[in-house]
Amino acid sequence: MKRKVIKHITIFACIFIIIAAILFGTYRYFFYPYRGVSSKIEYSQELYTMLTKDQAIKDLDYIIKTLSERHPACMNGLPELVLQVYQKEKEELPEQVSVLELWHTASRVLAAMKDGHTQVLYHPAEYHTLPVTFDFTDGKLTCTGTYDNEKIFNATVTKIGGFPVQELYENFLEQFSYELESYASYIFSIYLNRDIYLEFVGVDTSSDIELTFEIDGKEETTVLPFIDNPVVQTYEEEPFVIYEIDDKNNIGIFTLKQCIYNDVYKDTLKAFFKEIKDKNIQSVIVDLRYNSGGNSMVANEFLRYLDVDEYNSGTSHVRFGPYLLKNKIKPIVNNKYDSLTFKGQIYVLTSTYTFSSAMSFSVIISDNNLGTVIGEIPGNMPSSYGDILHFQTPNAKLLFTISYKYFIRPDGTKSSEPLIPDYEVPAKDALTKAKELIMQ
Numbered sequence: 529m530k531r532k533v534i535k536h537i538t539i540f541a542c543i544f545i546i547i548a549a550i551l552f553g554t555y556r557y558f559f560y561p562y563r564g565v566s567s568k569i570e571y572s573q574e575l576y577t578m579l580t581k582d583q584a585i586k587d588l589d590y591i592i593k594t595l596s597e598r599h600p601a602c603m604n605g606l607p608e609l610v611l612q613v614y615q616k617e618k619e620e621l622p623e624q625v626s627v628l629e630l631w632h633t634a635s636r637v638l639a640a641m642k643d644g645h646t647q648v649l650y651h652p653a654e655y656h657t658l659p660v661t662f663d664f665t666d667g668k669l670t671c672t673g674t675y676d677n678e679k680i681f682n683a684t685v686t687k688i689g690g691f692p693v694q695e696l697y698e699n700f701l702e703q704f705s706y707e708l709e710s711y712a713s714y715i716f717s718i719y720l721n722r723d724i725y726l727e728f729v730g731v732d733t734s735s736d737i738e739l740t741f742e743i744d745g746k747e748e749t750t751v752l753p754f755i756d757n758p759v760v761q762t763y764e765e766e767p768f769v770i771y772e773i774d775d776k777n778n779i780g781i782f783t784l785k786q787c788i789y790n791d792v793y794k795d796t797l798k799a800f801f802k803e804i805k806d807k808n809i810q811s812v813i814v815d816l817r818y819n820s821g822g823n824s825m826v827a828n829e830f831l832r833y834l835d836v837d838e839y840n841s842g843t844s845h846v847r848f849g850p851y852l853l854k855n856k857i858k859p860i861v862n863n864k865y866d867s868l869t870f871k872g873q874i875y876v877l878t879s880t881y882t883f884s885s886a887m888s889f890s891v892i893i894s895d896n897n898l899g900t901v902i903g904e905i906p907g908n909m910p911s912s913y914g915d916i917l918h919f920q921t922p923n924a925k926l927l928f929t930i931s932y933k934y935f936i937r938p939d940g941t942k943s944s945e946p947l948i949p950d951y952e953v954p955a956k957d958a959l960t961k962a963k964e965l966i967m968q
Contacts, residue, residue: 559849561598561932565917571653572925575628575727579923584625584633587921588618591634591648591928594919599646600847600934601913610640627924628727634926635703635728643913645884647705649927650724651920656754657721658737664717669693671741680741680750687740688720689731696720696729703728708946711907714880723754769793771800773807779966780804781959783815787822787885794829801833801868810872811966814893817877817903817955821884827892828860835871836862839896840938842888842910847932857940874899875962878947879955882906884914888935891947895938900965901949903958910937910947 573579579587592614596602606614617633625633627650634648659675662685669685685693697716706712719725723733731737736753768786773779782800784793804812814830831839838859846853876890876899887906893899895910913931920927937943953961 559851561846561848562917564594564919566920566927569651569918569920569927570925572651572927573627573923575626575631575650575724577627577924579625579627579630581621581623581625583923584621584630585618587630587923587926588614588621588634588637590921591637591919594928595638595641595646595930597849598847598917598930598932599641599643599913600845600852600932601641601643603847603850603852607641610637613637613640627926630924631728631926632703634921634928635705638928639703639705641705641913642707643931644705644707644711644908645912645914645916645929645931647929649929650728651925651927652724654756656723656733656756658739658752659755660721660739660752662717662720664697664713664720667694667697669717669720675755677750677752679743680739683741683743685739685741686747687738688726689733689737690740691729691731696731699729707908707912708905710880710905711883714907769796771796771803773803773809775807777811777963777967778809779811779813779963780809781813781815784826784886784889785818787819787824787826787889789823789825789829793826797829797833798865798868801865801870804870805868811875812870812872813875813877813959813962814889814899815877815959816882816886816890817879817958819882819886819889820907821886824885824888826885827889830889831862831892831898832865833868833870834862834874834898835864835869836896836898837864838862839892839898841892842895842938842940843936845934845936857936857938873966875965876901877955877958877962878903878906878949879958880904880907881955883908887947891937894947894950895942900951900962901947902951902962902965903949903953904955905946905948905952910945911935911940911943 596606601607614637617637631650638646638648660671661673663670663672671680671683671685674681700716701712704712726733736751738749738751740749768788769784771782838861841860843855843857876893878890878901887908890901891910894901913934915933916929917932918929951961
């Protein structure tokens with residue numbers, strides 16, 4: 529009798545393990561969002577490496593297949609516009625295709641998604657820059673910085689490499705994935721000094737670049753060489769989170785340049801609010817103007833220091849293979865740090881560069897009426913696609929990202945709108961404006 533019981537238990541356990549293994553394997557193969565993502569990112573092939581038409585089609589079809597299987601907007605197949613662009617681009621491929629041409633082609637296809645997180649990227653082993661920085665505002669490209677050519681400082685640039693700036697910008701818009709053009713124009717300006725992005729918009733960078741500029745109504749030209757060191761400083765060289773206390777004006781300023789949810793962030797945040805309490809500070813400014821996103825948990829952690837019992841962070845639709853999980857909106861119970869709860873005023877600073885999770889941080893504050901937003905409209909829509917998966921094409925080694933979630937902002941009645949600041953001012957003036965409001 530005892531042996532029979534053991535035998536039955538063993539059989540049951542084996543059946544259970546087999547069924548569990550089948551279910552787990554099915555989930556991993558068909559439903560798991562991260563199935564097949566690139567575990568190691570390789571450098572892309574050189575821009576002028578030539579591929580056969582078959583190789584290019586294989587890369588393009590791989591992008592489309594992945595898009596169809598992962599993106600929430602493709603549950604019933606490719607959106608009509610994307611399908612049209614894909615078919616047109618595929619038909620027009622020549623017998624020999626450079627990696628650069630394929631980058632253009634694939635970018636135009638994914639740009640038709642109108643999703644700022646779904647895009648094709650070139651991943652170079654190195655890149656070079658022109659010794660200048662640019663600003664592009666109201667259709668005018670201005671030289672805002674230069675290493676050693678004072679003559680072109682603050683000059684209006686009319687042509688680069690012989691191409692009118694407006695033509696280069698139109699090329700960029702056709703190939704860049706964006707939701708709001710204000711963000712696209714910003715990215716156009718900050719990347720335009722890089723050789724790979726000049727190639728992206730149609731400028732040959734095999735030699736020095738002729739820059740045509742206008743001063744006092746007269747057009748002049750200069751030739752600029754490429755340099756090895758990037759002009760634009762990266763945030764890796766400085767802390768991503770810092771704060772300061774303005775004792776005189778009773779203000780705490782918390783600056784977050786990347787949404788990184790780790791012990792450094794949590795410890796800095798705790799130290800900030802401890803000092804806020806110790807000094808009885810009544811106004812807190814959160815500076816997100818130079819933050820392009822990351823982990824959305826940084827907002828939830830921040831709210832644990834506010835005197836709010838619950839809040840709405842919005843909801844999401846998540847794609848699991850052939851199934852789209854539509855989460856319902858429900859309030860989040862705020863697990864407050866009662867000993868450090870802040871009851872004063874919150875001000876959030878934004879810019880066009882405020883993107884993704886940084887934008888969501890701002891929206892949670894705004895839609896829950898927890899504070900005042902000051903600055904520029906952030907770079908993407910609050911209700912939009914996001915949470916990206918990374919892939920790489922087999923031949924050109926182009927990197928591409930696909931969203932697998934659709935986020936809906938806390939105030940669903942505003943889903944078709946960007947985040948409009950309570951006080952819309954240029955980003956450079958946002959901190960001054962916040963202080964003015966506090967001192968009133």
